[in-house]
Amino acid sequence: MEHYHMNLNLKVWRQKNTNTKGDFKTYQVKNISSEMSFLEMFDVLNEQLITEGEEPVAFDHDCREGICGMCSMYINGKPHGPWQANTTCQLHMRAFKDGDTIVVEPWRANAFPVIKDLTVDRSSFDRIIQAGGYISVNTGNAVDGNALPINKDNADNSFAAAMCIGCGACVAACKNSSAMLFLSAKVSHLALLPQGEPERKSRVMNMVAQMDKEGFGACTNTGACEATCPKEISLTNIARLNSEYLGASLSADK
């Protein structure tokens, strides 16, 4: 693959804190290697800003290997940038060419308030998990892993749903700011396994109630979430969530 260097114009969202109004600032970065990751390019920008006596751009990152779900930039009109099934940290600069202008925005949703610049507060996801994304396990000796027979298809589908890293790209991509792809992945991965059975009904009810309380929108099945998800979580999970919700409502005791 050809190695090259490029000069770029960056249009970055700058916002002091949650309560202030933000706006775009334009920066030039020079001599960026096509081998760099997008976040490394931002590190270069921040070094440059610090040298110039300016405040560096705040952005979320942690593992930088595409598994933690911390990075969250909305790049040129798509969460995590132009590549498919990819996180911002795994987006490399060979996706761009010399002279490009790149527009970088934070996830935008009322349920994800901006903390500073490109950093948003995604603790609403944590509260949705707390509302029901768990199973009850007795303490004591660990149970034999093979004691519970599990259908292979269910195990595979559950694992595919459990791939969700909770980055919030689905919310950022959705025109309704809906968290249904995230929620459906969390509900599906437990609902498909026997370990998830005891809390099956209360889980879906409580998690949907918490999602609504957090201020996310309703799902209209446009599929934008699935198209942008770095872990390729399937839209099928949303239909499964609807099925779980309908089943739990119809069979509720009171």
Next chain:
Amino acid sequence: MTWKQVFTSSVGKKLVMGLTGISLVLFLIVHAGINACIFADLVDPEENGAMFNKAAHFMGSTVLIRIMEIGLFAGIILHIYQGYLLTLENKQKRAVGYAVTYKDGSKWYSRSMGLLGTLILLFLILHLYHFWVSARFTHQGLDPVTYNGIEMHNMFALMKVTFSEWWIIAVYSAGCISLAYHLAHGFQSAFRTLGVYNNRYTLMLTSIGYAYSIIIALVFILMPVSFKMGWIG
């Protein structure tokens, strides 16, 4: 979890949209089927809309169908009300919008259900004024016609007069095209909302949904066009 809590949750509101949507999908099959009786004229020009007039008379004079009509209107009103409520609520969930919007991941018509629904509503108002208000209340422009000693409205003649102007044909066609796009997304989305997640059915329902949307729109557009072109009537 009370029923109220269920149907006012974000998933419950969508359930209402899906259920009313599917009932309207079923209604459209009946509507298109009965109206397609006008095409009996193609086989027998002496027919002059007799089969259609009789079918329309049966629909208008049968008590059970009149009761179902109330249910139909309740379904339409609920679908419109809930649709607008959801569109407004969803819009409010993102106070600060993006500078560059994400469009590649979804079809334009799946993102424009509110707009398409509004176009259908505007068409529906004109359509109800043309036929439903006339048949049920004002009888304006309706001549009596007698078959086997039973007097009924000549709805066929009313269609012929109504569809004699090009602008009406254009508005009806635009309404039907909006309907086709609305159904292209709404059909499969309704089943997903009702919890159909098996790939075996979702793939089938998506294909049936596309075919249904195109066929329904074409059948309805053919009606005014056939009158204007003189193929029938």
